[in-house]
Amino acid sequence: MYAPPPASDDLALFLDFDGTLVEIAETPNAIETEAALIASLQHLISRLDGALAIVSGRPIAEIDRYLRPLNLPCAGLHGLEARLFPGDPVERAPVRPELETLKAALAGSGLLGRGVSLEDKGAALAVHFRIAPDCEPLVWQVMSEAICELPDLHLVRGKMVVEAKPAHRDKGWALEAFMERPPFCGRTPVFVGDDITDEDGIRAAEAIGGFGIKVGEGGSLARFRLRNVADVHRWLAQDMPASVHRGKLRP
């Protein structure tokens, strides 16, 4: 895999959040967003005529909070939430009652509180074990046994996390939904991401004539690779005037 070409003005850019735009932290709330990143995104939105979207496993409300004052086209919860146009209300998939059964199984497992934590995102659940990596096999076992009885849900692995969600939406669906509409349609889609769930977005981009950029190590369908979050920031900031690069927002 090679370094990507500079971002040109005819792209539609789809950016994962954790591990791509912000460094991975010990817990979900411990991440930090750099002011220079906000400035780069703002500059790119104008260069790409608005064809830039965040596609994350987090809820859109959190993305908005971390990227304030930006309000971008965004897909959250791996596509279960979508805001296709900036400023629109967020469209949300219904919360499946099966998730309550899964929560009860997790509560009864004794895992929570031993360094394993539950992130209840409404329509999706994430079980984190970054603080207790030895618990990974048990987390997977408890969740996959519970899921056997709940065929409408499926499990996806992420970085030190197992997530449960309905299978009908993923990051590939999100990219395709954006690409049907202006200002994305007619452009070359590029998906940038670091995690297993980003491969759906990368596959969708490549399938319609675009390309993927894998961030960090590990196998990927992507044609291009950037080493880390800092390299992503440098790639996004190419061709930016120095004043923007230093993190100065336009009024």
Ligand SMILES: O=P(O)(O)OC[C@H]1O[C@H](O[C@H]2O[C@H](CO)[C@@H](O)[C@H](O)[C@H]2O)[C@H](O)[C@@H](O)[C@@H]1O
């Ligand atoms: O699709 P993404 O934007 O990459 O979001 C994926 C998940 O990110 C968060 O968890 C991950 O990042 C945390 C902060 O760095 C880290 O502590 C955790 O171990 C990672 O799995 C978020 O909490 C999840 O809801 C997202 O699905």
